[in-house]
Amino acid sequence: MTTIPAPVVAARPALALPTPGDPSLVRRAAGPLGTFNAAGVLRPADVHTARAVARMAGEPDEQVQLALALAVRALRNGSVCVDLRTVSGTVFDESEEQVDLAELPWPEPDAWAAACRASPLVTVGDGSSSRPLRWHDDQLYLERYWQQEELVRQQLQQRYAGEGYAVDDERAATALRRLFPRTDLARDEVDRQQLAAAVSLLSRVTVLAGGPGTGKTTTVARLLALLRDQPGPELRIALAAPTGKAAARLEEAVRSATAGLAPADQDRVGEVTASTLHRLLGWQPGSRSRFRHDALDHLPHDVVIVDEMSMVSLTMMARLLEAVRPDARLVLVGDPDQLSSVEAGAVLADIARAPGEPATALGSALAGLGLPGVEQEASPVNGVVQLTRPWRYGGAIEELARAIRESDADAAMAVLRSGAPGVGFCELELDPATGGVPGADDLAELAGAVRDAGRCTREAATAGRVRDALAGLDQHRLLCAHRRGPYGVARWGQEAERWLAEAIPGYAEDGEWYVGRPLLVTANDYEMSLYNGDTGVVVDTPQGLRAAFARGAEPSLVAPVRLDAVQTVHAMTVHRAQGSQFTKVTFVVPPPDSPLLTRELLYTAVTRATDRVLVLGTEEAVRRAVQRSALRASGLRGRLAGSPVPA
16 A cells, blocks of 8 residues: 555534634524534535525524525535435535534434424425425425425426327338447347437437446437438438537537448438537526427427436426427436536436336337337336446456446456456555645555646647647546545645646646646636636637637637636546546545545546546445445435326
């Protein structure tokens, strides 16, 4: 094991004493709100919101105020609601540190729930309401988020219950055989890509689920040809993704897959463009959650295909569903095993794993197409088709991803220690008790990957080769779970920049906008069509220095003076890396007690790599990650199994 010293990081006590001037503490906060604020569980915004709302509604009960503050706080951690029976055992990740909850004065759950149900702040059950909180299925929601979850439930159930589409069976069967040739499948084996395309042709809602490299975008490309092969007016099809980077990757992947089709099918697909969801829905200045297209002004498209659905929040899903025409096809593409949106909700996982009955009408329609093997298996539930065969990579990366998905820690460690070409493991433990920084000699492989990618990017950017510079960014990516501290982006980004400065003469010495500087957009800029998480690079062009961002067929070039919320990105969080792929990935695993360390985090990190992934951390931390699933409170999954509401 290599032990690398790190800066001292003080642990936060379970019940911190108020310190004058501490911005995290609310002055004169008494009762449970003050106690939980001092412990680091509640932020000032949680406390102030709870006190203000309770004051306006005349609610003096401190237990109800605490529940309200926890409901506000839950949204920051990705939960849509809070379950008072289990909240005391929830892992809190404020400041990315573990908080010991044992000493906190948690109310007795039954009495707490009764107080909330009786409060003038709370609406119990279904129905319209103007109260700020909602109690439903033993969970407490902020009313806005209950309404959004209810809208998603109603919209999906109405679409599930709607009639399928009438198609030319003979023409569809011929196209499916042509577009999905069965070259290496047994006679009665189901081609799941072919099945997904057929379900998308017949159904109002399809969920195309699968891990990286399982052929999701290939299926989308062939689906476009299949849809436009049907008789009748040409369908208007929209391709979208949550971020600009994901949209660019979707567009490029579909273009690449289309190039392998027959000329006639390439003509059917036509020119491929993809946009962000914000642009598709029509961003409006002055509003962060409402768009031009909504329930009163539907999108004109006949088919809407959304990639990287794991990144879509509950709020965005609600806006999307109300904007899509009720008679339009909706195809949701993504990996439900990845990290969910940074905002509240785990929509894709809830939809893909919601219980339900096989659709018999869909099964009959599929049988009419004569697809091999379809009659031997149950019809899809809620339009979900899972792709399982990896095409992009195999071997060690796929074995590792499978072991993580299956929570098999022994298998995961066996792959990491196997010495296989696609994976590497460095037993690395940071020592918080002493100062110092890691040296390149201890991390030779990581330092080499950083230098190689940096040189490639710098040389291309200096020569004005924009595409090559952007490609250089994707040669290697250093990923972390934390933003700060010894395992964080800030610290490891500094190390990467030091390695680059040692290897490349004059690196980063030309001012803020130096050539080859890797950029990360940290806030949405709708006017510039740049979105949080987009990455780019500073390049030298005949017009001067420009920031280049990948945007499908043609990169976007922006004058640096027009950029606002950007920062240098030598390392990034796993969350920000979603929707991206890199040739090589290095993941710094946080310590075993990190509340951010989950199965979804580790899986998302290792599956960003196409050729090789290097994991830095302790075996204990890796095992803890494989065995711990992220917990996001939501009622959507269970409610989707209920009776559909009339349209």
